Amino acid sequence: MVNKHYPLETRGLSVTFNAGGENEVVAFSDITFTLKADEILAIVGPSGCGKSTLFNVIAGLQPATVGEVFVNGTRVLDAKGQVGYMLQKDMLLPWRSVRENVGLGLEIKGVPKEERNAVADRLIAAYGLKGFENSKPGTLSGGMRQRVAFMRTLALDPDVILLDEPFSALDFQTRILLQGEVMDIIGKQRKSAILVTHDIGEAITMADRVMILSRRPGRVKQIVSIDLDRDERDPVKLRSNTRYQEYFQLLWSELDI
Ligand SMILES: Nc1ncnc2c1ncn2[C@@H]1O[C@H](COP(=O)(O)OP(=O)(O)OP(=O)(O)O)[C@@H](O)[C@H]1O
Secondary structure, eight states: OOOOSSEEEEEEEEEEETTTTTTTTEEEEEEEEEEEETTTEEEEOOHHHHHHHHHHHHHSSSSOOOOEETTEEGGGGGOTSSEEEEEEEEEOTSSSSSHHHHHHHHTTOOOOOOHHHHHHHHHHHHHHTTTTTTGGGSOOOOOOOOHHHHHHHHOOOOOOEEESSHHHHHHHHHHHHHHHHHHHHHHHHOOOEEESSSSSHHHHHHSEEEEEEEESSBEEEEEEEOOOOOGOOHHHHHHHHHHHHHHHHHHHHHHHO
16 A cells, blocks of 8 residues: 655666666666655765665656655656756756746746736745846856756645755855755655755755665665754755764775765
């Protein structure tokens, strides 16, 4: 029986590229985990262990060779609109305004212009870009563009948000600012999220649990609960917190780098 309680659940996921061929690659194998309601789960692992491929499978962009992904108890391919994702590259359309970019997913869904503009303007105002509704992405900073990309994800009101290294192209200050903002928005909007990251510090700062994958073929090595309150997760103060340092050492020693 599938537990409908979980926003997202994977069962025995494996992906093999070129199966049976000379260039067969098992990207990851037998990955089973649950994402709980209102939780941020981070996935970390050595380069090439299959994180991006796993992300694509969880997002329903690519089928697993073996196993299933369920979103609120429904197979992910039948759960359109319940999973939103945001990538490292913001993928904004340069010829469209901020408002039109935020409303893009709604437009694809066939939501009328007035309605989608209202949703876009509400998000733009709520998340600090009021006055930039008609600006083109090329005139914005990297951090502002990622904010727009995040609003575009939120506009569809998905239950589960997938974040694939969303801050890695940003400078350090913007990155820590956005980590806090995105964490707060996910918390306030009562979403659940999966964060794929190379950055252990980011995983500890943002996640309730961190799933460590082994070297390729990626398998779940360990899932570590990060027992820190929101007010302890200030990215600057956190660095000098001894518990942060302990988590960092634990995760670092478990990563097969
Ligand atoms: N389309 C494909 N065809 C064949 N092999 C592939 C394909 N896509 C990925 N792979 C291989 O699968 C393995 C996992 O790749 P993936 O990009 O998912 O890893 P990753 O953990 O995200 O890597 P990184 O941390 O470096 O971004 C790699 O060995 C990669 O070469």
